[in-house]
Amino acid sequence: MLKRLVRAIAMGAQEDLDRLAETIVDGERRSGHERLASELESILGDRSKPKRSSRGGIDSDRSVRSLPISRRSQEMLVSLIPHDALEHHIVLPPEIEMKFERIEKEFAARERLSAYGLSPRRKILLYGPPGCGKTLGAKRLAWNTGLPLMKIRFDALVSSYFGESASNLRAVFDAAREKPCVLLLDECDFIARSRTTSKDIGEVARIVNTLLQLMEEYDAPGLLVATTNIENSLDEALFRRFDDVFAVPLPGKIEIEQLLSLTLSGVERAKDICWAEIVAKLIGVSAAYVVRVAQAAAKSAVLSGKRVVEQSHFEAAISELKLPPSGE
Numbered sequence: 001m002l003k004r005l006v007r008a009i010a011m012g013a014q015e016d017l018d019r020l021a022e023t024i025v026d027g028e029r030r031s032g033h034e035r036l037a038s039e040l041e042s043i044l045g046d047r048s049k050p051k052r053s054s055r056g057g058i059d060s061d062r063s064v065r066s067l068p069i070s071r072r073s074q075e076m077l078v079s080l081i082p083h084d085a086l087e088h089h090i091v092l093p094p095e096i097e098m099k100f101e102r103i104e105k106e107f108a109a110r111e112r113l114s115a116y117g118l119s120p121r122r123k124i125l126l127y128g129p130p131g132c133g134k135t136l137g138a139k140r141l142a143w144n145t146g147l148p149l150m151k152i153r154f155d156a157l158v159s160s161y162f163g164e165s166a167s168n169l170r171a172v173f174d175a176a177r178e179k180p181c182v183l184l185l186d187e188c189d190f191i192a193r194s195r196t197t198s199k200d201i202g203e204v205a206r207i208v209n210t211l212l213q214l215m216e217e218y219d220a221p222g223l224l225v226a227t228t229n230i231e232n233s234l235d236e237a238l239f240r241r242f243d244d245v246f247a248v249p250l251p252g253k254i255e256i257e258q259l260l261s262l263t264l265s266g267v268e269r270a271k272d273i274c275w276a277e278i279v280a281k282l283i284g285v286s287a288a289y290v291v292r293v294a295q296a297a298a299k300s301a302v303l304s305g306k307r308v309v310e311q312s313h314f315e316a317a318i319s320e321l322k323l324p325p326s327g328e
Contacts, residue, residue, distance in 0.1 A: 075156035088143035131286030134227035166210035215241035263294035
C-alpha cells in the first residue's frame with residue numbers, strides 16, 4: 001500500500017491517489033475506527049474538484065481514471081504523463097514534420113474518415129539512433145491530439161512467472177481501449193525482438209505473440225506509438241502491424257541551428273559568435289547532445305557572471321562534454 005501510495009504521488013496520478021484513499025478509509029472502518037474513518041471521509045469531501053482538459057473534446061481526467069496494475073506485485077504497469085505536462089517542442093526536417101502532421105490531421109478527422117469507410121493512422125513505429133527525438137515525437141503527437149501519454153513500464157510488465165508478462169501486456173492494452181491516450185512502447189525492441197534471434201524461446205516468444213495479437217486487434221480510441229533504436233532487431237511480423245513506419249533522423253545543419261536558437265532563447269548571445277563553426281562541430285550528433293551543449297554554454301556564462309553567451313562558452317562546452325559515438 002505504501003509503495004503504491006508513494007508511486008502515485010511521484011507520478012501525479014490523482015485518480016490512483018483517490019482509490020488508495022478510499023481503500024484506507026474502508027480499511028479503518030472495517031477495523032472499527034469509525035471516528036477516524038469519518039474524519040478521513042470529511043477530508044476527502046473538502047478536496048477541490050479535479051480540473052478537466054479543455055482540448056479536443058476528449059476528457060483527459062476520464063481517460064486516466066485507473067491505471068493497470070500487476071496482480072502479483074501490485075506494481076503499476078504504466079507511467080502517465082498528463083496532457084498539460086507534456087514536452088512537445090521538437091525540431092524536425094520538413095519531410096518528417098509532414099509525416100507527424102499527417103498523423104495528427106487524420107486523428108482530428110477520424111470521424112469524417114470513418115464516414116467514408118477509412119481509418120486514420122493509429123499504430124506508429126518511430127525508429128532511429130538514440131537521442132534523435134523518438135520519445136519526444138510521441139509526446140508531441142499526444143500534445144497535438146489532446147491526449148495524455150501512457151508509457152509502458154517494461155520493468156514492471158516483464159515477469160519471471162509463466163505467462164504473467166503476456167497477461168500484464170494485455171491489461172495495458174485493455175486500459176488503453178477504455179481510456180483515450182497515446183500508448184507508448186518506448187524502446188519496444190526490449191520485448192519485440194525477433195523470435196528467430198532470441199535465445200529465450202519461451203517467455204519472450206509468448207510476449208511477442210501476445211503483442212502481435214493485441215496489435216492486430218487494436219481498436220483503442222487513441223494512438224499507439226512504438227520506438228526502437230535498431231529496427232532490424234524487431235520481429236518482421238511486427239512491422240506489418242503498424243499503419244506508418246518512419247525514421248526520426250539526426251539533426252542536420254538547419255535543425256542544429258534551430259535547436260541552438262530555441263535552447264538559448266532565454267539568454268543573450270554575443271553578436272560575434274561564429275555559428276557556422278559551432279554547427280560544423282555538431283554535425284552527426286543527436287538532438288539531445290546539441291541541447292546539452294547549448295545548455296552547458298548558457299550555464300557557464302551565467303556562473304561566470306556574464307550576461308552574454310560567447311564563442312568561448314560553446315567551445316568549452318563541446319570540449320568538456322564527452323562526444324558520444326555516432327548517433328547517440
